[in-house]
Amino acid sequence: MAKAPARAAVLKGMRAALRLQRDLGLDQAGARGHRVDVFGAIYRQNVPLLFRKLEPLLGAYLREEGNPGIILTTRRPLGQQRFTAAHELGHHVLNHDPHADDDSILRRSPDLAGDYMNLPPAEQEADAFASYFLLPDWLITTLMQRQHWTPQHLQHSDIVYQLALRVGASYRATLYALVRNKVIGAGIRQQLAKAQPATIKRALVPDHTIESTQNIDVWHLTERDEGAVIEAGRDDLFVVKLREDSNSGYLWNFDELQNAGFARWSFI
Ligand SMILES: [Zn+2]
Incomplete structure (x- = not known):
């Protein structure tokens, strides 16, 4: 299995995300513990952001005669819009070519290997950027401290869901970040991925x-x-x-x- 390309792409996306957070001061004391303002970050990069009723596309990174733009669908919940926004911001920050994305960006993840390795490197980089930009390790750590959540707590789907709400990411994207941050193991993630957010919500x-x-x-x-x-x-x-x-x-x-x-x- 050719793991090297994905690893290089993840590192490149991660570094770009952490650099932009630092440049925008998102990881500074006062901002820590708040969900990352991805729409504000796009604005501060001077990239016009448009919302349209796209279907089945979730979003796209555009560049018309050298002028960048990001377009997002209105037809998705906020968590999915935020992830798409971060993915398109990744395309911009990483100097990628214009690209339109459908909802496969929500389902794929590098630890699923296989097909993921066949994705163009730019897509892998934008995915990694989105994950590290919305769910940086420091945000997870800060929220765990504030909420007194231990790694054991985060082996429960209802707690992971509450974390996902506070970071403003999907349940699934949050699980992936918890594995990446070594809070939970890959086996626990697989179990937790079977839980349906609808069931968790109704139980509350x-x-x-x-x-x-x-x-x-x-x-x-x-x-x-x-x-x-x-x-x-x-x-x-x-x-x-x-x-x-x-x-x-x-x-x-x-x-x-x-x-x-x-x-x-x-x-x-
Ligand atoms: Zn893309």
Whole structure:
């Protein structure tokens, strides 16, 4: 098996992603722990970003008479848009030729070997760029510390899903990054990959009927999310589990949430 080309492509994509994060200050103290602002990064590279109803394409990197541009479909959930955006940004940063991408970019990964080796090197490089740009090791480490998640916790699909929400990547892309970062092993990843996000979401809100989970995420928020910026979709659900103890001054006021437009359906 010819492993060398993929390894070289992964290294090239990784280095470009880490360099851009450093140049944009994304890995600095204040920004650490927040999901990487990929759309902002494209803007700061002076690359016009357009959203269109593309189907079946997810996105494309364009260059018209030397002028770069990135186009993304509106017909996908935010996590997939963000990954596509990072992949197209990779094409730009790595000086690739214009390229259009369909949803195979979401399914493939270097550790699946086989067909992956037959991909053009530019695609392998853009994939690696996207993974390292959205899911850098420092972001995973920071979130694990903040949430008190150990590698053992991350052997559970529901915790991996909560990590995926906070980094703004798909469940699958998050699993891949956890293996890469040696938090979980490849065998655990294979097991966890069988879990369906729809099942995980429904398990979090057993008393609530969700017709379609495709465009809805279910956030499990605790005190450990205090101060974090939660970038949620408009239909997302929040399960808030907080300690309440009037003797020690822990009293929560939910009126503010309702005033901010949140619908409340129950408190446990
Ligand atoms: Zn591509």
